[in-house]
Amino acid sequence: MNDLNRQWVLAKEAYGEGMCLPEDCFGYNEAGIPESGEGEILVRNVYFACEPAVHAMVRGVPGRIDPLPVGSVMRGSAAGVVVESNHPDYQAGELVNGSFEWADYTVMGGTDPRGNPVNKLITGYPMASAMTTLGMSGVCAYIGMFRIGKPVPGDTVVVSAAAGGIGSIAGQLAKLSGARVIGITSSAEKARRLVEEVGYDDAIDYRGEDLVGRLAELAPEGVNVFFDNAGGPILDAVLVNLANWGRIAICGGASSYQNPDVGVKSHMLLAQRNGLMRGFWLFDNADIIPEALARIGRWHKAGLIKDVLDIAEGFEAVPRAARGIFDGANMGKQLVRISDDPTA
Numbered sequence: 025m026n027d028l029n030r031q032w033v034l035a036k037e038a039y040g041e042g043m044c045l046p047e048d049c050f051g052y053n054e055a056g057i058p059e060s061g062e063g064e065i066l067v068r069n070v071y072f073a074c075e076p077a078v079h080a081m082v083r084g085v086p087g088r089i090d091p092l093p094v095g096s097v098m099r100g101s102a103a104g105v106v107v108e109s110n111h112p113d114y115q116a117g118e119l120v121n122g123s124f125e126w127a128d129y130t131v132m133g134g135t136d137p138r139g140n141p142v143n144k145l146i147t148g149y150p151m152a153s154a155m156t157t158l159g160m161s162g163v164c165a166y167i168g169m170f171r172i173g174k175p176v177p178g179d180t181v182v183v184s185a186a187a188g189g190i191g192s193i194a195g196q197l198a199k200l201s202g203a204r205v206i207g208i209t210s211s212a213e214k215a216r217r218l219v220e221e222v223g224y225d226d227a228i229d230y231r232g233e234d235l236v237g238r239l240a241e242l243a244p245e246g247v248n249v250f251f252d253n254a255g256g257p258i259l260d261a262v263l264v265n266l267a268n269w270g271r272i273a274i275c276g277g278a279s280s281y282q283n284p285d286v287g288v289k290s291h292m293l294l295a296q297r298n299g300l301m302r303g304f305w306l307f308d309n310a311d312i313i314p315e316a317l318a319r320i321g322r323w324h325k326a327g328l329i330k331d332v333l334d335i336a337e338g339f340e341a342v343p344r345a346a347r348g349i350f351d352g353a354n355m356g357k358q359l360v361r362i363s364d365d366p367t368a
């Protein structure tokens with residue numbers, strides 16, 4: 025254990041079009057290693073997960089994810105190793121994940137500042153799989169696909185941000201249901217990789233192609249299930265192509281995170297097509313987590329679901345990688361490894 029605790033600190037709020045995690049919104053800081061008090065654990069952070077939620081923390085607008093005060097050490101989904109425990113439920117050496125500081129080390133009680141638990145990673149898997157496919161990404165994909173979308177064999181399923189952390193698993197779950205699966209992503213290269221590497225039947229580059237027209241060609245009978253991570257014009261294009269009795273699961277709305285004016289115009293089509301559109305929030309669906317992890321674990325062990333990961337290296341890479349997901353730079357879940365992975 026070295027004696028330095030590198031940190032990324034929120035230097036200023038950033039909200040509005042073109043303001044997505046600009047370089048000067050994070051500042052570098054060095055501090056001493058924090059000490060764990062009674063009922064606390066000291067965690068050596070290994071992986072940070074780059075997630076759109078980071079944007080909510082820097083934008084100064086209250087919501088389900090509260091903004092951080094300027095000057096705070098940034099936080100985000102991460103996984104690490106317990107190096108010291110003064111908490112009866114955790115032992116040194118255990119692998120845990122939760123919302124940790126963007127720092128080499130984090131001190132936590134049994135919950136994060138939002139009251140969510142510090143989870144023990146599922147054992148028997150590499151850490152990066154356990155915190156993604158067998159963690160939050162897999163569970164979100166499972167909730168949206170099976171609690172809301174409920175695809176059946178022969179359905180056409182569409183997934184937006186299809187190459188992302190949650191999207192890449194949602195697409196694989198839909199394939200396991202016997203559906204035909206179309207991914208939407210931001211480049212021709214990512215579209216090619218979705219088909220060749222992740223197993224989508226087709227993929228559309230929404231920036232380079234006419235999305236409404238391509239969906240009509242690829243889903244002539246309409247879209248039965250849409251798993252949406254994007255919102256805005258992408259959601260509109262799918263609504264236009266929605267099948268009668270179609271189901272839409274709203275997981276996220278990445279298109280509006282930088283631009284508060286992005287909206288949806290075609291919602292009346294839900295009435296005309298008997299459509300169901302429902303959102304979900306992971307932490308309010310905790311009852312389904314054991315089922316989701318058991319089934320995803322079985323499929324993963326059988327080689328029916330694979331990890332789609334994009335791993336950057338080094339503490340200095342964290343702000344750049346976090347910004348990159350808003351430019352579509354990631355192919356799979358964007359992680360940054362900042363220290364030795366004991367499972368690698």
Ligand SMILES: NC(=O)c1ccc[n+]([C@@H]2O[C@H](COP(=O)([O-])OP(=O)(O)OC[C@H]3O[C@@H](n4cnc5c(N)ncnc54)[C@H](OP(=O)(O)O)[C@@H]3O)[C@@H](O)[C@H]2O)c1
Pocket residue numbers: 074075076077161164184185186187188189190191208209210211214253254258274275276277278279280304305306307349350351352353354356357358
């Ligand atoms: N409901 C919940 O409980 C819950 C929990 C966690 C996360 N989420 C949401 O789930 C979604 C996926 O999260 P993730 O962590 O797996 O992230 P991710 O999909 O790995 O990364 C975000 C993706 O969003 C797409 N994107 C970025 N800017 C966009 C824009 N302006 N328009 C359209 N697409 C854009 C990009 O994909 P392409 O390059 O492929 O377009 C990017 O890769 C996010 O919206 C997140 O907020 C919801």
